[in-house]
Amino acid sequence: MMNTHQDSEQQLAASGPQAEAGEVFVDFEPVGRRGPCARGSTLLDCARLLGAGIAAVCGGHGTCGRCKVVPATDTVSGPTTIETTLLSHSELSAGVRLACQCRVLRDCLVTVPPESLSTPQRAQIEGLEVAAGSDPPVTSVEVTVSAPSMHDVQGDADRVLHAAGKGTATIDVAAARALPPLLRASDWALRLAIRDDEVIRVSNLSMPTLGLAVDLGTTKIAAYLVNMLSGEVLAAEGRMNPQIRYGEDVVSRMTHALTNEGGARDLCTSVVDALNEMTERLVASVGYTTDALVEAVIVGNTAMHHLLLTLPVDSLSRSPYVPAISAPMDIKARELGLRLSQGAYVHVFPNIAGFVGGDHVAALLAIDASPSGSPTLVIDIGTNTEVCLLANGRRTSVSCASGPAFEGGHIRDGMRAAAGAIEHVEISGDEVHVQTIEDSDPVGLCGSGILDTLAEMHRNGIVDRMGRLDTSHSRVKNSDRGKEYVLVSGEGRNGKPSIGMTQGDVRQLQLAKSAIETGIQLLLVHEQLAPTDLSAVVVAGAFGTYIDLQSAMAIGMLPELPLERYKQVGNAAGAGAKLALSSLARRREAVEIAARTGYLELAAEPTFMKRFVDNTYIAPFEMTEGD
């Protein structure tokens, strides 16, 4: 699968938009807007042109200092007096610039920090609601002890454990350090957080017992602050995974870890820092500090898992793609650099295989479908799409290298789901109706809009079964960037560019949908089922939540089934993490799921390559003859 994926990427690099003479190519990340801009224009102008949505309260007059960005070194003009005035010394040394002040000199990658975005991105935090477990891994006990005296010199920890009826329990060394002053300040009454016969936190009585559930995605991180005892979600936050600066997909990140001195450390640190920032904001939003947190559950794909734990990724990145470990792990948060309370642990979800990780296990846990029930398909669409078929008493998963096209990556006008992204499209003859996020002026296409566009183009005969654009159609232009179907006209040279779908974009989408379709087909073949045997199809993930299922069925990405058999569940991985946070039984269930889910290596299936080629046709899902 890796090869297929890498090939696609090389192809993409060749087909991407190119800058012309007098133009430079500017890429705003993590918002994902990119395109040619006039050399010498300010980054703020470039952002406006490309719809990157950078905050500029003063309108670009260099007075508000809000439009902070980090352009790649040596790609823009030097700092102006306004910048040296408005930016701190440490910001300037860190390469922070004001977008309204610096002018682009050459092709340029610009990182836009979250606080400079004019509208927050849609965070991947929606998902299944979960109920609290009755068997939380961490329990809370209130204890009052008598003060020591000359005739009663029992140690503080021993005294407290004895009073709590936990004489055989141990205490974490950090909790033991905190205990003596706390006992004396709290009038000998306190709260213990106990995990598996170990006191992991001592606190005053008013301290709550909170946990953190994290879905650590390749692109986005979703974190939920949960009451460990009630299961209630108190706050949630989504943000981009900052590792994106080392590469958009798992392969390029693992390559960074393998080929750069300190690369693995960089990747780990960046995500740990992000998690600490999110954690601190989340607990602060409900009026607490990180002392309130007694546990975290982290789910992620196998590469994210390895990079977080700085496990070596050499074997994982090469055939046969073997993880260092698939079993779940419980690690002291402080050992990972994560700031929770004294002796809190992080529970890291088990993986199934090199390309089917703990996030998929968590999604399967949340969906709670039995392999002994009627056949059910679970699909988590992303840069890597995991599909699991539950049928005949078995769970079998595949990993499809669908690439980033459906997340807006490597698509000329693709972007992530932010204001101005076209999320739905209807085409009727020469008419095009687009719906954008927040009804803003359209600036690009996010995943669901891309899918709709292709489906509508196909329904209207603008693109044929082979993926060829109908050059006779009034909206198909033969521009300098090749053939393109124009959705929204631009305003001429140096004005707003048009938004459309190029022949190259269509090719990318054909590869992406074929990867998914082929994975589903081979799973059905594996269980000797027809698509119509599926009684339920659960579509998880942010993209899956927003797509038009009719469009997905129209191009063959998903099997044609009555709509009521489909269920779009949002961030199921995050929901699974929340479930496991407050229930030991759910953690055991996750281990069972990971251990009992078969992994079908698509590339090892003899019919894989033929199917993959056949499935690039834009046509409804279809099993081939002989299946």
Added chain:
Amino acid sequence: MMNTHQDSEQQLAASGPQAEAGEVFVDFEPVGRRGPCARGSTLLDCARLLGAGIAAVCGGHGTCGRCKVVPATDTVSGPTTIETTLLSHSELSAGVRLACQCRVLRDCLVTVPPESLSTPQRAQIEGLEVAAGSDPPVTSVEVTVSAPSMHDVQGDADRVLHAAGKGTATIDVAAARALPPLLRASDWALRLAIRDDEVIRVSNLSMPTLGLAVDLGTTKIAAYLVNMLSGEVLAAEGRMNPQIRYGEDVVSRMTHALTNEGGARDLCTSVVDALNEMTERLVASVGYTTDALVEAVIVGNTAMHHLLLTLPVDSLSRSPYVPAISAPMDIKARELGLRLSQGAYVHVFPNIAGFVGGDHVAALLAIDASPSGSPTLVIDIGTNTEVCLLANGRRTSVSCASGPAFEGGHIRDGMRAAAGAIEHVEISGDEVHVQTIEDSDPVGLCGSGILDTLAEMHRNGIVDRMGRLDTSHSRVKNSDRGKEYVLVSGEGRNGKPSIGMTQGDVRQLQLAKSAIETGIQLLLVHEQLAPTDLSAVVVAGAFGTYIDLQSAMAIGMLPELPLERYKQVGNAAGAGAKLALSSLARRREAVEIAARTGYLELAAEPTFMKRFVDNTYIAPFEMTEGD
């Protein structure tokens, strides 16, 4: 007890030797030689005068660079050209000087690093031999696995655990990090070290499974390298506890931790660094690296325990002297900064009370006497002397603030047990026979010599029951430092000083022996026993190993009993640590001992002060009327 101890110290400071005009007071540590020297003389001359035994291969001509010392800041002349040539920049910045080059300007504390000592100090590593436990806490398993393939993509750790029949075990994260490259380099065959269902180390097959037993004393650290599976001791090392630079006794060290910013960190770091150095030398001496070490057991008194773990010592240093924790702890070595193998643990022994720590528990464990047997007394003599009486089915311990006198501290000519120390003394009329360590020229008195001197002076009537020197005796001089009994005559002013025992020294010894005698008395009273009821007295500790029991009995420090009832066992605490290293049953036994040993707070006993005063008489051990 603390008060008694502190009072003694103040008294000592007042009665110590004073420097005259033209003289300065120089103190060489850790060897413990100190006295007045001519202002302006070199530190090497001072060392020779005081018998500090500094190595000077070239004879003090400034060519060998061996006589490195660290004098306190601003107490000596500035660096000479010879020093700036022979010493590195980093040495000079760290205050390292050559003793033959720098001249003493004012009262001066000089630290002599071990490598500059002309003869190594007697290390406290002798002790009971121990047999291996049949139930080691860490076991070693050899495993060979099949290589993964496209059709077998099980994770490395899962594969190994499954093959070892340990499917439910976990693996330490550092071991998991080491596993993938190791497996591939070792042809899929490896050795696992497993502790309590956790793989704590993965290694090649040839790696041994070693452990470290440490007796962390206030003055000395003894470390033993042990084969975890056979119990065999492969190497041992003793060295000074570098915390000594923050104070000689536990009270001054705790005060340093409490009153200095970063003080607790200093104390912890210095001992951790020393342990790492010892560990590296020990494993190197048998041809391995620290990867060979899978476990360490550390025993120490309660203050050493707290300072190692950076537990707060505020409550421990004030009445009622409550430890933060008495229960044993198992902590990842890396969390304490100790360099063992990947996921190795440190097992820290349980404490009994604030002044009866894990070293005493370890000694009781090693001695293996049952409280249900005939009455047995266990004495571990040190700056703090712990005494335990096993009788009537009970164990009861006391802590006696005996002070450092018997270790040569605060005694004018006292020194530690190094070459030239007088270790045995016989007085007959005006004749004095002294025996020195290594038969070197006498330079001072170590503990056993001090004890002998007092006993022999008393036997010869040179000192009376009240501790008064007989000024009519030919060897009792009324020098400028007060009355003094001269053992070895000096060579006049600026030559070698005399060696003797001053009236002030006798007073210190009276306090020290009384502290021990009173502790033993109160234990016997507690169990309603007479001294002759004791069927065995076990004397542990370095000092206890070398003392003449007759002398100790003569002055009343130990009860008068037939010699065959005494047993001098050396470092019993170290022996206990070794026992526990390779046996879980022994660890459980240590917990039992700690939990079931009563602690008698001497200061809380109504007769304590009267007894303490009475027992300052130099006379054989005697219970007072009414006992």
